[in-house]
Amino acid sequence: MQRYSLRFRIFLFFVFQALGSTAVVLIALWFGHHRSDANGATSGFILAATLSAFGLVGLTAGIWLLFDENIARPIEALAARLRVRAHAQVETPVSAEEARYLGDLGPAAQAVSDALNRTAMDSAMQVSRETERLARERERLTALLTEIPVAMILVNASDQIVLYDGQAAEVLAQLGVPRLNAPIGDYFSADCLTEARARLHRSGREVSFTACGRTGAQRFEARMRPMDGGGYMLMIDEEEPTLSPGASRPLVYDFDLLDRGASRASEDLPLRALTYAVFDTETTGLLPHKDEIVQIGALRIVNGRIVPGEVIDQLVNPGRTIPASASKVHRVTDAMVQGAPDIASAGARFHEFAKGSVIVAHNAPFDMAFLRRHAQRMGVEWDNPILDTVLLSAVLFGTNETHTLDALCDRLGVALPAMLRHTALGDAQATAEVFVRMLPLLEAQGLTTFGEVIAETRRHGRLLEDMN
Template sequence: MTSLGLRLRIFLFFVLLAVGGTGGVLLSLWFGHARAVQTSVADGFLLAAILSALALLGLTAGIWLLFDENVAKPIDKLAAEMRVRAHAGIYSQVDTHSARYLGDLAYAAEAVSGKLRGGAMETAQKVALETERLAMERARLTALLTEIPVAMILASPTGHIVLYDGQAAEILSQSHVPRLNAALSDYFRADGLSRAVREMHRTGREVAFTAEGTDGAQSYDARLKPMQGGGYMMVIEGAETHMPPEAERPLVYDFDLITRQVPGTVEETPLAQLVCTVFDSETTGLLPHKDEVVQIGAVRVLNGRIVPGEVFDLLVDPGIPIPPASSRVHKVTDAMVAGAPDIGEAGRRFHRFAKDSVIVAHNAPFDMAFLRRHRTRMGVAWDHPILDTVLLSAVLFGASQPHTLDALSKRLDVDIPAQLRHTALGDAHATAQVLVRMIPMLEARGMTTFGDVLEETRKHGRLLEDLN
C-alpha cells in the first residue's frame, strides 16, 4: 500500500465506499425480500431500509476512521512540522513514517525543508558574524562601565526600566528581583522619585536627589539626567554592594522599551511584545486542594526573548512532611525546606515578580490552583492574564498529539538537562523556551495578539480549564 500514489489511494477510498455501499444495500434488499415473503411487503421494505441505513453508517464510519488515521492526521502533523521549520527555526528530519500513506508528499516536504535549512545556514553564518561584532562592542561597553564606580539605570519616558548594569542589579535586588519594564517606583519611593523627574523635565538639566528604597531601609545619592529622544538615566553613587570593584558588570537591556507604545488592553497587545512570567512549581503531591508547594521557579520573557538573569527560584516550607515518593521526583527534601519561607511569604514575593505580566505555565490550572487556594494568606489577588502552553500546543499541533512538556520540548528541539527536569526553575526555563519558539508559529497562523490566542485556546477547553 505504501507504494501507491496519494491520488490512487484516495480514489480507492471512494471505490470502497461505492462497492461497500452497493453490497450493503443489495444484501439488505435480500433480507427484506425474505422478510416480505414471510410477513408482508411493508415489513420487507422497512427491514431493508433499516439494514441499508445501518450498513451505510457503519461503512462510512469505518472509512472515515481509515481516512482520518492514514490521511487527515498525517497531513495535520506534516503541516505542523513544516510550521515548526518555517517559523521556529527547527530543522530536524520530517517524520516520513507517519506520512507513509501520503505518497510523495512527505518526501517533497523533506526536500523543501532541506532547501530551507540550506538557505537558513547561509543566513545564520552572516548573522553569526554580525552577532560576533555586536558582542565585541558590548564587551567593550561592559568593560568601560566596569571602570566607572557608579550604578546605572536607563528608564523610558514612562519611568520603566530599559537598562541596568550589574551594580544596579544588586541595588535593585535589595528591594526585589530586578526586572526590565518594571516601574522604577517598584524599587524606589514614588514621591521623591516623582519630584526629581518633574524637576528634571522642568529644567531640562541633571537633578540630584536622595532615592529611598520602597521599604525605607535604604537610601542612595542619585542623579537623574535626561536623554535625547526621551527617557532618562539614573545614576547611583557610593552605594554599598558586594560586587568587587574589578568585577565585570554585565548589562541587561532592551532599547525597544524606550519607544514602545502601550496598548489599551492586554488583549490588544501583540504576542511579540508580551511581558511574560513563565513559572513552574513543585509540590508534595498532585492534589491542589490538600497538597502544598515546596518550590517555585520562574523566568521572564520580554519582547519574544528570555531575559538573562531575571530569575525567581525559591524553596517553600510546605508546613507538612514531603512524601519520599515526591522527593524522588523533584529532589526537594524536608531538610532543604527547613527555614524557607511559607507559602504566604513565597506567594507575595512571586506575585511581585510577576507584576504587570502574563503568567505562563505548562498545565496552568494545576499550578495556579495552589496559589489561588492560599491567596487570602498571601494577601494578593491572582488576577493576571494566563497562557497555558498545553493549549498553545493543541492549537498548533492538533488536540490528538501528545502535549506533555517532554513531548513538546522534543518537537521544538528544546533540551532539558536531566538534572534540571522536575525542578521548578528547570521546567520553567524549558517552558519559556517552548513559548519563545511557539510565538512566531502562532503569528504565522494569524494569531498576532494576546486576544487572538485566547479566543483560539478556548476552543480546546476540553483539555484544560480556561483560567482567563
C-alpha cells in the same frame, strides 16, 4: 500499496465506498426477498431498506475511520511540522512512518524542509558573524561600565527600566525584585523622582538628588542625566558598594524598550508587546487542596526574549514532611527546605516578580491552585492574565496530539537535560523556551493579539480550566 500516489489512494476509498454500498444493498435486497415470501412484499421492502440504511452508515463510518487514520491525521501532522519549521526555525524531519500512505507528499515536504535548512544555514552564518560583532560591543560596554563605581539604570520616557547593571541589581533587590521593563516607581518614591525629573527638564543637565525607597526606609545619593528621546540615566552612589571596582558587571537590558511604554496586558495588545512571567512549582503531592509547594522556579520574557539573570529559583518550606515518593521525582528533601521561606513569603516574592506580567505555565490550573489557596496569607490577589502552554499546544497542533511538556520540547526542538527535568527552574526554563517558539506559530495563524489567543484557547476549554 506504499508505491501508489495519493490521488490513487483517495480514488480507492471511493471505489471501496461504491463497491461496498452496492454489496450492502444487494445483500439487504436478498434478505428482503426471502422475508417477502413469508410475510409479504411490504415487509420484505421494509427489511431491505432497514438493512441497507444500517449497512451504509456502518460502511461509511468504517471508511471514514480508515481515511482519518491513514490520510487526514498524517496530513494534519505533516502540516504542523512544516509550520514549526517555517515559523519557529526548528528542524523537524518528516516521519516516514507517519507519511507512509501519503504518496509523494512526504518526500516532497522533506525536500522543502531540506531546502529551507540550506537557506537557514546560510542565514545562520551571517547571523553568527553579526552576533560576534554585537558580543564584542557588549564586552566593550561592560568593560567601560566596570570602570564607573556607581550603580546605573536607564529609564525610558514612560518611566520603564531599559537597562540595569549588576550593581544596580543589588540596589533594586533592596527595594523589590529587579525586573526589566518594570516601572521605576516600583522601587523609588514617586515624589522624589517627580521633583528630580522636573529639575532635569528645566535645566537639561544632570541633577543630583536623594532617591528614596518607595517605603521611605532606604535613601540613596543619586544623579539623573537626560538621554535623547526623553528618557534618563539614573546613577546611584553607594557608601558601601556591593561590587568591587574591578569586578565583572553583568548587564540586563533591551534597548528596544527605549521606544516603548508600559505593556499592561490588554486584549488588543500584540503578543510580543506583553511581558510574561513563566513559572513552575514542585510540590509534596498532586492534590492542590491539601498538598504544599516545596520549590518555585520562574523566568521573565520581554519583547519575545527570555531575560537573562531575571530568575527565581526558590526552595519553600512546606511546613510538613515531604513524602519520599515526591522527593524521588523532584529530588527536594526535608533537609533542603529547612530554613527556607514559607509559602507566604515565597509566594509574595513571586507575585512581585510577576507584577504587570502575563503569567505562563504548563497546566496552569494545577500550579495556580496552590498559589490561590494561600493568597490571603501572602497578602496578594492573583489577578494576572494567564496563558497555558497546554491550551496553546492544542490550538497549534490539534487535540489529537500529545501536549505534555516533554512532547512539546521534542516537537519544538527544545533540549531539556534530564537532570533539570522535574525541577521547578528547569521546567520553567523549558516552558519559557517552548512558549517563545510558539509565538511566531500563533502569529502565523493570524492570532497576533492577546485577546485573539485567549478566545482561541477557550475553544479547547474541555482540556483545562479557563484561568482568565
